[in-house]
Amino acid sequence: MVEDPVYAPAPAPVPVSGDWTGFYTGLQLGYGDVDGPGVLDGDNGTYGFHAGYDYDLGNYVIGGELDYDKTDIDLNNGAANVDSVARLKFKGGYDLGNTLIYATAGAARADTSLGDETGPFAGIGATYKITDRYTVGAEVLHHKFDDIGGVAYADADATTFTVRGSLRF
Numbered sequence: 001m002v003e004d005p006v007y008a009p010a011p012a013p014v015p016v017s018g019d020w021t022g023f024y025t026g027l028q029l030g031y032g033d034v035d036g037p038g039v040l041d042g043d044n045g046t047y048g049f050h051a052g053y054d055y056d057l058g059n060y061v062i063g064g065e066l067d068y069d070k071t072d073i074d075l076n077n078g079a080a081n082v083d084s085v086a087r088l089k090f091k092g093g094y095d096l097g098n099t100l101i102y103a104t105a106g107a108a109r110a111d112t113s114l115g116d117e118t119g120p121f122a123g124i125g126a127t128y129k130i131t132d133r134y135t136v137g138a139e140v141l142h143h144k145f146d147d148i149g150g151v152a153y154a155d156a157d158a159t160t161f162t163v164r165g166s167l168r169f
Contacts, residue, residue: 030048061093
């Protein structure tokens with residue numbers, strides 16, 4: 001007589017809370033596209049890090065973040081380069097439990113071969129909690145820089161898309 005095999009029960013899923021309050025930090029990979037007048041166009045990959053704090057108000061979440069992206073965007077065969085972008089972000093979003101959808105805006109500082117320039121940006125993002133400590137997400141941001149490096153009419157619009165992984169504390 002053949003006995004039925006004994007199966008161990010599946011492990012219970014790890015519960016994930018919907019509370020977004022707390023500090024977080026992580027890494028990001030992305031893509032940047034710069035559009036400017038004449039020769040100031042280019043695109044390339046980006047990579048960087050971010051750190052911030054969120055406060056959960058129930059259905060809504062507010063927060064702030066600092067992030068930095070390193071890149072090497074060649075603006076039309078060496079006419080200029082974008083080397084990095086740093087941002088101070090403010091965000092507000094809707095708490096869907098394990099998912100947070102949000103809008104963000106703030107100030108960005110682009111480091112270019114023409115000089116540094118600070119300008120506004122705005123965008124949208126979403127973050128998903130894999131566990132209470134680990135999240136993944138994505139953002140699309142649109143930036144506006146005027147008179148880069150003090151050069152009149154050296155204006156540029158930049159769009160970035162990033163995929164992000166974070167550790168929450």
